[in-house]
Amino acid sequence: MRTVWGRIVMMVLAISLSLVVFSAMLYSLTLVQSNMTSGYMSTSPASARITLNPGVAPDQIETIVNEVKAETNVIDATMRSVISLKLQKDGDDSSSLQLFVAAPDDPMKLATFKIEQGEWPPPEDGILVERSALNSLNVKAGDTITVTSFDDKPVKFKITGVVHDQSLAPAGSEGGAGYISTDSLPLLGRPPLLNQLAITVSDQAGQTTPSRNRDTIVSTALEVANKLKATGNMEIEQVAVPPPYEHPHQGIANALLGALLAFGALSLLLSAILIATMLDGLLTQHISQIGIMKAIGASTSRILQLYGIMVLVVVVAATALAFLPGLALGRALAQLLLSSALNIDVTSLAVPLWVYATTIAAGILIPLLIALPPLLRASRRTVREALDDRGVVDNQGRAITRLYSWLGRLDGIDRILLMAFRNLFRRQARFLLSVGLLGIAGAIFVGGLNLMAGFQAIPKIITDAQRWDIQIRLTTPADTNQLKKIVENVPDVTAVETWNSATTGIQYPGEINVTRTYPDQGHGLLGLSALPANTTMFTTPYITDGRWLSASDTDAIVLPQTIRKTLPDVKVGSTIQLPIEDQVTTWRVIGMAEEVAGGTCPCVTKTGFEQAVSRPNQTNLLRITTDRHDKQSRIAIGKATTQALQEASIKAQNAQPLDSLLESAEGHSGILIYLIMLIAIAIGTVGLMGLGSAMSTNVIERTRELGVMSAIGARPAMVRRLVLFEGIFIALVSCVAAVIPALVLTQVMSVGIGNLFFSAPVPFQISTQAIIIWIIVVTLGATVATLAPAYRASRLTVREALAYL
Amino acid sequence: MIKVKNGIKKSNNQSSNEEHLIELHKVIKTYETPSGPFPALQGINLRIQSGEFVAIVGKSGSGKTTFLNILAGIDRPTKGEISVGSTPVHSLSESQLAEWRGRSIGLVFQFFQLLPTLTIAENVMLAMDFVGIIPAPERRSRALKLLDQVGIKDQADKLPASLSGGQQQRAAIARALANNPPILLADEPTGNLDEHTRKSVLELFDKLNAEGLTIIVVTHERDVNFYASRQVTLIDGHITNDTKKG
Known part of the structure; x- marks a missing residue:
């Protein structure tokens, strides 16, 4: 040793x-x-949330909660509400605030949070802000924020405290969460009603540990919902049961x-x-x-x-x-x-x-x-x-022997180069391992950067598919022709299309709508789009199953293929029901669409939508193209358009520039790519160490040969060159060997990671830059790794080398 | 007649006392071993004239391989001077030694030491590549000529492993002659060969010597003496006998 x-x-x-x-x-x-x-x-966290219509007044909450708590398997219950408001900041209202509402005397035992500053309940004009929103909204405790109320008035709230709600994902770049009491709702133009019954459910009566079995929770929640429905005082809009115990x-x-x-x-x-x-x-x-x-x-x-x-x-x-x-x-x-x-x-x-x-x-x-x-x-x-x-296998196979002889007849090529190339095949297992290690590292490195290129290509794909500049949602639908007239007259608007959209969730005929939605409403909900005939602002997505919509379809729907993840039974030919604006509508599934990010589907024809909701010539979504396509221009034209609509007494929500869709798609790749790079670097380092070691062993095995070379006139530099060339050849062969694994890995990661983040594959991209970088890195790395053995080889005295056994 | 070759005078006149091609003066070589210094050569003085065929003989451990290594610039003396032609070999750097060796010395080893991934012709050409005195376009034809000279031209594009021991030693001799050196040094060149092959290799040496090549062979085989013009005996690092044939 x-x-x-x-x-x-x-x-x-x-x-x-x-x-x-x-x-x-x-x-x-x-x-x-x-x-x-x-x-x-x-x-x-609540095991289930049952959305009621109408909501419950604070003085009735105790009665309902006590009734529900008396049900078998219900551990605890409370009433809550979730609302979304526009946040006004520096004249811009593109940020939104999701507000969780509870009664002032809510004991905050269920669906609670940790108060880091201030106290619950906040005053009527006060708000507790979720910690992660402080950065995204650039605010701090003591600041005053302004939101747009339901009746379009600016309402000021003082941030009286900061809470940390670990059941929520961190605030995104354009929003955040806050907590107010029902006392604040009248300020916002809403009666102080709460419409979500939150319950925790156990497996058996008397237990205080929440169930881990979603089926048990769904069944208990549906029992509770049916009983509430049977009172005749309220409708059940939805039962949301997210996966238990899962963030x-x-x-x-x-x-x-x-x-x-x-x-x-x-x-x-x-x-x-x-x-x-x-x-x-x-x-x-x-x-x-x-x-x-x-x-x-x-x-x-x-x-x-x-x-x-x-x-x-x-x-x-x-x-x-x-x-x-x-x-x-x-x-x-x-x-x-x-x-x-x-x-x-x-x-x-x-x-x-x-x-x-x-x-x-x-x-x-x-x-x-x-x-x-x-x-x-x-x-x-x-x-x-x-x-x-004697260390070296002299009797090679027939193919290798023929290759050597063929190479021997080549004229005009440096013989040291030819020797280095031939040496690759002498210890084939060692050669394959060196190539394998470097090849796998190369495949991971290039695959990781290909994935990043795929992420970077998403904005272009979105731009290609979504051929609009600004999208404006209306608070209430308005007459289609009137909208067109108003918007077409806004300066810099080149075209406008009138769409409809609705937030919904799939339900089977005759059943209460059960979703997997979390309290932040971010998961499990579907955004339905009703497309006008001959739209030019949307490219038909790739249809994985069935077909796309035709102008004559009135009861047909194309679903995103990701629906299969949550509702595996839904397929082409199924009939589904969607609750839209208090009406249950029925649709025939005709196709499944694959979209990357900012997906438009589920899609129906505008005619079909108007028929389903019995609202002809009404529109609640505008898609606009403009003659300028930079973010600032889009925001400015969007503001001008919403202003024009307001002047006609049409309430509009945010004017969303296409850029916001692009930005949300770009933010996902950071940590992931760094981690993939870390692993590629680790494997690459191990690979180069392997190469260095393999070359050391090669030099040891060929000590006598190197000595003979020196004895017949090879200068030390020539010996060094021979060893270095061999290392570089191995590195180059590893690059060739990495091609297919890199392609396979890129495909696997694009599909797997894309599905995780976007519920659709990240586009398959080949990064030429990554390939060039890797070839340079691995060649330089191989040179460095081989330098030591090459130097050792050139320093061997002929006597030592010839004496080596 | 005197030819000037590779900076070294080469003579066909073996009887000239003035032409010392090789001269060793008070050469001492001591190896440091765990059990203390080991004197391999102890004050060797020797002059070899151009065109001689010298057999260095002695028992195992007598210092004959050390002598050959020092002569070839493979090893360095602890003390003393070695001149080959006008070159003070003892003062050259490793790089200079390699270049000098390639131009001036042809080396033949007991185990042939052909490079296994190169064809026979390439093994010969490689020596020319290292030295660079033979123009690149002429190297293959010269290699084939040398292989023809040693009788194995038909094996030129084969790998060493497919040749017999005798053929490999002939290829090694062709390689040693690649750059037309004036001196050929051989370390037990027949030690690994059968009787018949041994004889044919020695006859080849004899033929080359007759053509004017100075040959020094380290051996313990008695049959070399039949061909050698001079026999130098080493015992414990000392020259105990130096005999020239009539």
């Missing part, structure tokens, strides 16, 4: 590096899972970290293979020593024991070395994800014992197992074989 310190250190570093990545991913996965669950459950982003976080953990495991596996190769090289160096030991009486098991102990020392040292950095990186990553992407406070960084055990076992057992074959092979060699081993 004393004579091979350099190699031992390389082995330890390679395993350590991969183990750091693997363990960091494992630690962060478990920490994110445990903190997410504890953080989410600390808010005592809104839990699925995404699990899938993401799971994928990264798989990459970490791959990195560890590759390192273990690298160890096996390094060990193989070491045993090559020691083969005559093994022969001599056997010749003087050492048994196979004794040899196995000797080198096995050495490998054990290596893996134990590597595991020990990786332990703290892996833990620190895992914790840092978990904290970053929890705080920045998931709005969760880290309450515990304690890692379960089984995770430590898995990390240690992976760090020790995987390399040991993979190192076993070369160990067994070397220890089982006979004395004669071991003493006769």
Whole structure:
């Protein structure tokens, strides 16, 4: 062991590096899972929310809540409401505020939050703001914000406190959440009514632990809803039952970290293979020593024991070395994800014992197992074989021999270059491993950047599909012809189309609408679009099943294919019901559409929509094209249009420039791409270490050849060039080998990660830049990795080289 | 007649006392070993004239391979001077030594030491590539000519592994002659060959020597003496006997 310190250190570093990545991913996965669950459950989220129409006045809440709490399996109940308002800021009203409303005397035991500043309830003109919204809205406690009330008046609220609601995803760039009491509703032009009955449900009567079984919750919630409906005083609009015990982003976080953990495991596996190769090289160096030991009486098991102990020392040292950095990186990553992407406070960084055990076992057992074959092979060699081993396989296969002979007849090519090329095929397993390691790293690197290119291509795809500049939603529908006249007269507007849209959720005929919607309304709801005939502001999406709408369709609907995730039974030919503006409408599914981001579907024809809601020639959505296409111009023209509409007493919501759709699509790739790059760099480093090690072994094996070269006149620089060329050839071959894996990986990541973020694949893109960068990086890396063995080779004296056995 | 070749005078007149092609003066080589310094050569003085065929003989450990290595610039003396032609070999750097060796010395090893991934012709051409005195377009034809000279031209495009030991040693001799050196040094060139092949290789040496090549062979095979014009015996790093044939 004393004579091979350099190699031992390389082995330890390679395993350590991969183990750091693997363990960091494992630690962060478990920490994110445990903190997410504890953080989410600390808010005592409602098992179900039943939306009632009309709402309930504060003085009736206690009666209803007590009735509901008397139901079997209902642990607790309360009444709440969720409303959305425009936030006015610096003359701009493009931000929105989602307000959660509760009665002032609500005990805040269910669907609660942590008060960080101020107290509940806020005064009539006061608001508690969710912590993550402070940054996105650029406000602080004590500030006053202005919202547009339901009757279009500016209403000022003082931020009297800050709360942290871990059941909500972090505030986006254009919005946030706040908390007010019912006392504030009259200021906003609404009666103080609450329309959501929030309940927690247990598995059995008398239990106080919320159920983890969604079916149980749905069944209890439907029982409660039916009883309320039977009173005849109210309608049930929707029963929302999100996945129990799951933060809104839990699925995404699990899938993401799971994928990264798989990459970490791959990195560890590759390192273990690298160890096996390094060990193989070491045993090559020691083969005559093994022969001599056997010749003087050492048994196979004794040899196995000797080198096995050495490998054990290596893996134990590597595991020990990786332990703290892996833990620190895992914790840092978990904290970053929890705080920045998931709005969760880290309450515990304690890692379960089984995770430590898995990390240690992976760090020790995987390399040991993979190192076993070369160990067994070397220890089982006979004395004669071991003493006769000259390191280099001279008898190649017929194909290789023919290749060598053919190369020998080539004129005008540097023979050192040809020798370096031929040397690639001499130790094929070692060559394949070096190429494999670098190839996989290259595939991950290029795949990651291809994915990023895919993310970056989304805005263009959206622009190609959504051929409008501004979209304006109307608070109440207005006459189509009147709208056209008003908008067409706004300066810089080139065209206007009159659409309809509605927020809805699918339900089956005759049933109460049960959704998976979270309290923030962000999940499980569908935005229905009614397209005018011959629209020029929308490109037909890719239809994965069935067909697209035709002008004559009046009861047909095209659904986004992602609907299958939540409603697997819905398919082409199904009949579905959609509650739209207090009416239940019935539709025939004729197709499934695949859209990337900012999707338009579910889509129906405008004629069909008007018939379904019995509202001919009425429009609630305007799509406008303008003669200028920059964000500022779009915002300005949008404002001018809403102003013109207001002057005609038509209430409009935000004028949304196309840019906001593009921005929301761009914000997802950051952390993910960095993590993919981190793994690619780790595997790439391991790969280059592998290459350096393989080249060292090659140099050792070919010591005599190098000596002969020097003896017949090769200068040290020529010997260096030979070794360097070989390393660079390996790097270049690895680039070729990475092509197909990179394409496959890009496709897999585009589909998988796209579905996670957008419920549709990220467009498949090839980043030429990534390919060029990788070729440069791996070639330079190979040069650096090969420099040491090349230098050593050139420094060998001829006598030493010729004396080498 | 004196030819000037590679900066070294080469003579066909073996009897000229004035032409010392190689001169070793008080050459000492001591190896540092774990058990202390080991004197491999102890004050060697020797002059070799151009065109001689010298057999260096001695038992194992006598210092004959060290002697050859020092002569070839493969190893450096601890003390003393070595001149080959007008070149003070002991004072050259590794790079200069490599270049000098390529131009001036042809080396033949016991185990042939052909590079296994190169064809026989390429092995010969590689030596020319390193030195660069033969123009690139002429290298293959020269390699084939040399291979023809040693009797294995038909094996030119084969890999070494497909040749017999004798053929490989002939290829190694062709390689040693690639840059037309004035001196050929051989370390146990027949040690790994059968009786018949050994004889044919020695006859080839004899033929080359007759053409004016200075040949120094380190050997413990007695049959070299039949062809050598001079025999130098080494015992424990000292020259104990130096005999020239009539």
